[in-house]
Amino acid sequence: MSTTNHPALTPVPDPGPQTTATTAPRRSLRSLFARHTYLFALGLALALLVANLVNQPNFGATSQLANLAPLGIAAMASVPSIMSGRGGIDLSISPLMTLSALLYATQLHPIGLGGYVALPVLMVTGALVGTLTGLLIVVGRLQPIVVTLAMFFVLTGVDLKLAPSPTTVSGTWMANFAGSMGPVPGGLVALAIPVAVWLLITRLTTYGSLLRSVGGNDVTAFTSGVPVGAVRVLAYAMGGAMAAVGGLVLIGLASTAEAGTSSAYTLIAIAAVALGGIPLQGGGGGIANALAGAAAIYLLQSLLGVLQVSQTWLQVIYGALLISAVLFGAIAARELKAGR
Secondary structure, eight states: OOOOOOOOOOOOOOOOOHHHHHHHHHHHHHHHHHHHHHHHHHHHOOOOOOHHHHHHHOOOOHHHHHHHHHHHHHHHHHHHHHHHHSSOTTHHHHHHHHHHHIOOOOOIGGTOOOTTTTHHHHHHHHHHHHHHHHHHHHHOOOHHHHHHHHHHHHHHHHHHHHOOOOOOOOOOGGGGGSEEEETEEEHHHHHHHHHHHHHHHHHHHSHHHHHHHHHHHHHHHTTTTTOHOOOOOOOOHHHHHHHHHHHHHHHHHHHHOGGGGTTTTHHHHHHHHTTTOOOOOOSOOOOHHHHHHHHHHHHHHHHHHHHHOHHHHHHHHHHHHHHHHHHHHHHHHHHHHOOO
């Protein structure tokens, strides 16, 4: 009986574990960026900070924080309405900041209310304006972009009526925003005020989770018993209160209040929010995203100014950065969804 000698079979290694080991770090990195969407803007801001420090030996923290503060506040004030969903981009934030400055310069300061009491008075005024905007959207069931654009024009007109020409305001406590308040940079104090408002409302109460649920899916939130309308109105009110702080910072930096600044932060604040990774459809993000985006944009402006790059190219670079941020966020979100 003959026997046949079969050749020895060489075992084929399984590539599965190696492939998994290689792709796991990539997936975990993408998942990290998907869960913490501000990391893209934060990384960009840190890189730009290093570039500024290299090119500007006298890049002082106090003056830079002061100049960053108005944009940072405008960006933070835009966050609550965007998070509330339905495309809640509030175009009235910038003229509301100017309104706060003009009310101080033309109404409060002349009658002796120019001290620290002006801060809560103007914040309440800003909250009332925001409440009106929110009520028009919720009660009237109107598109937020239409209502906030209308409020933009209304507030810009009011600003021009209050001060057709620049109004000088000097010798006030707000000048400390441009310098220091004790050992603390004034710009940092200015940024801390809206941060404190946000944390008090969203962390010490259940409002933060309600805002995210409404922005994520308002129908599901409504069927779960969440007062969707009230949550949205409060979002616009909170944004208005934050914006009022920005008006006082503008006075501190320039010692003047003028209607010409009404539109100065309208688009750039939204750009900062988008660059910070906040989904414009609502439901996610936070003020850390807005601050990171605002810091990246401000540092980019500073660096391009030092390098004497034309302002025309600045707009092109803004657009490229925003497209990159949106694409990055979309890819990261898909990775996060796929990993669940």
